Amino acid sequence: MTSMAILTIFALSIFVGFEVVSKVSTTLHTPLMSGANAIHGIILVGAIMVADGATNGLETTLAILAVLLATINMVGGFVVTDRMLEMFKGKPKAKKEEAK
Amino acid sequence: MNKNIYELLGLLVALSFILALKGLSAPKSARRGNMIGAAGATLATVVVFFAPLGKDSMGMAKTHHNTLLILAAIAIGVLVGVPAARKIQMTQMPQLVALFNGVGGGAAALVATAEYLNLGKDASAAEVVATVFTVIVGCTSFSGSVITFLKLQELMTTRPVVFPGGRFVIAATLAGVLGTGAWTISSGGNTPLLVMGGLALLFGVLFVLPVGGADVPIVISLLNAFTGLTVAASGYVLQSTLLIVAGTLVGASGTILTRKMAEAMGRSLFGTLFGAFTAKPQEAGAAAETRSVKSGSPDDVAILLNYAQRVVVVPGFGLAVAQAQHTVRELADLLTAKGIDVAYGIHPVAGRMPGHMNVLLAEANVPYEQLVEMEEINPTFPQTDVVLVVGANDVVNPAAKTTPGCPIYGMPILDVAEAGNVIFLKRSMRPGFAGIENELLYDAKTTLLFGDAKDSLTKVVNALKAL
Missing domain, CATH: 3.40.50.1220 (TPP-binding domain)
Incomplete structure (x- = not known):
């Protein structure tokens, strides 16, 4: 990939990032932060790529540790965001709460 | 897997993240947005195992390594992450988000370090700069997030921690981080990178310590945006468009979100960030309160x-x-x-x-x-x-x-x-x-x-x- 192409992608992504969240209400600040947090867990893909190409013990150790941490970030992030958002959906008549 | 199909799937995942952030911005679509993001992330994780591999410097086709180890690490990560996210009391959720963010930053720093070791002398100047950026910011985000976790969990004082001469220590640490960064870029080698990572970890601690309890959410949000940028920088080193797009999206939306939060709280973002450099030790507890209050039954x-x-x-x-x-x-x-x-x-x-x-x-x-x-x-x-x-x-x-x-x-x-x-x-x-x-x-x-x-x-x- 040429540097120019990368720069273009980078610049356009910045603007998309600004635009998509420009109208978020205060109520959703916490879930949005948490959701964005889960999205950067995609470093997992990078960690797998590096672990996949690692050729010696040190590289492998670092990369596998990265896979572990990134998985916690990504999976945990999406699950906790879902738990927060679950509570926003209407008020179900059934007073069943499985919280706790 | 065919290279074009692989890249097309990557584009699909990047689009799913845009839709996820868009969805998360409105109450009606928030949950669906999060689901779309999770689906995209899962797809990306599966697909990367079938990534087309290039040829190594000897012209031999590369092979996959460590597949079992990787799968085991993912399994452990799921076993740690899911129960933590499911069992956490909603009151303690902010510190969990801080912790998740911290491990993400740590992962980015490790990825960059491992790839730096792997490239060795083959690393281009731009790749070394991106590595240095990722390690510095990733380490800062990691240790800073751990401190915010300790503050929110009230395992340490929630008041600003300021010590005499603190700002000089912080300024010196920052100078050390940048200095070793320049050293890494100019001379290469592993020692400078290691020293730099250590100093960046210290900087993250010093950066968050003077932040008062009320400002902690702003700092979490900011570190979140930082981690996004480190992911983008790793994407540059790894030649992954997906990581560049996803990381930049989080970096940009996280910055806007941080500013909006600061506005909602009436805090100056600048004041929060540079509080570390300007904070003065406060006199602890003024005159003891002796006035009476009216208490009722x-x-x-x-x-x-x-x-x-x-x-x-x-x-x-x-x-x-x-x-x-x-x-x-x-x-x-x-x-x-x-x-x-x-x-x-x-x-x-x-x-x-x-x-x-x-x-x-x-x-x-x-x-x-x-x-x-x-x-x-x-x-x-x-x-x-x-x-x-x-x-x-x-x-x-x-x-x-x-x-x-x-x-x-x-x-x-x-x-x-x-x-x-x-x-x-x-x-x-x-x-x-x-x-x-x-x-x-x-x-x-x-x-x-x-x-x-x-x-x-x-x-x-x-x-x-x-x-």
Whole structure:
């Protein structure tokens, strides 16, 4: 990939990032932060790529540790965001709460 | 897998993240947005195992390594992450998000380091610069997030930690980080990178220590954006468009979100960030308080409420800690049944983070229409007979308007002093999270009911039923 192409992608992504969240209400600040947090867990893909190409013990150790941490970030992030958002959906008549 | 198909799938994942962030910005679509993001991330994780491999420098086709180890690490990560996210009390959720963010930053720093070792002498100048950036910011984000976790979990003091000469130590550490960064870029090798990572970890700690409890959410959000940028930089080194797009999206939206949060809290972003460099040690605890407060019994409170026409409940973190959401709703239902107008005044940062209180009350099935945001509820306080402040303090502290220089000065507050009567349910006279005395407690129209919020509310409910 040429540097120019990368720069273009980078610049356009910045603007998309600004635009998509420009109208978020205060109520959703916490879930949005948490959701964005889960999205950067995609470093997992990078960690797998590096672990996949690692050729010696040190590289492998670092990369596998990265896979572990990134998985916690990504999976945990999406699950906790879902738990927060679950509570926003209407008020179900059934007073069943499985919280706790 | 065919290279074109692989890249097309990557594009699909990147688009799913855009849709996820877009969805998360509106209440109706938020949950679906999160699902779309999760689906995209899962797809990306599966697909990367089938990534087409290039040829190595000898012209031999590369092979996959460590597949079993990788799968095992993912399995352990799922076994740690999912239960943590499922079992966490909603009150402790902000620190969990901080921790997840920290491990993400740590992962980015490790990825960059491992790839740097792998490339060795083959690394281009631009790749080394991207590596240095990722390691510095990733390490800062990691250690900074751990400190925010400790602060929110109250495993350490929530007050700003400032020591004499602190700002020089911080400035020196930052200079050291940048210096070793330049050293790494100019000479290569592993030692400079290692020293730099160590200094960056130290910098993250020093950067967050002087931040006061009330500003911690802003810092989490900022570190979140930082981690996004490190992911983008790793994407550059790894030649992955997906990582560049996803990381940049989080970096950009995280920056906007941080600014919006700071606005909602009336904090200057600059002041929060550079507090580390400007903070001075504060004189601990001014003159001991000897003024008297008016404390009442649950019966007194019940009578006040019974003859009110309009009651506003101001919930704070104390309510959540006492798990009193359900009891407060019971009280509100009782009052509504008596024909009293009840609303909840929600400060943007009630709880620990913007929107946190809405989540907690939604958990207790409080009708969404009764939750009124600050701008809408403030003009109604003069017509309100009784304000019931449950476990909140800083968000109603008039010092934010009257005392320049205090840590919350400038933060918009709920003007509960405008109402006829103010009832504080508090455990003790201990000041709030920001550690500032609240003048309103000594006001003539204020009644205090000491005790655990849930106990107190239960007593008030019983007293009200007996009336």
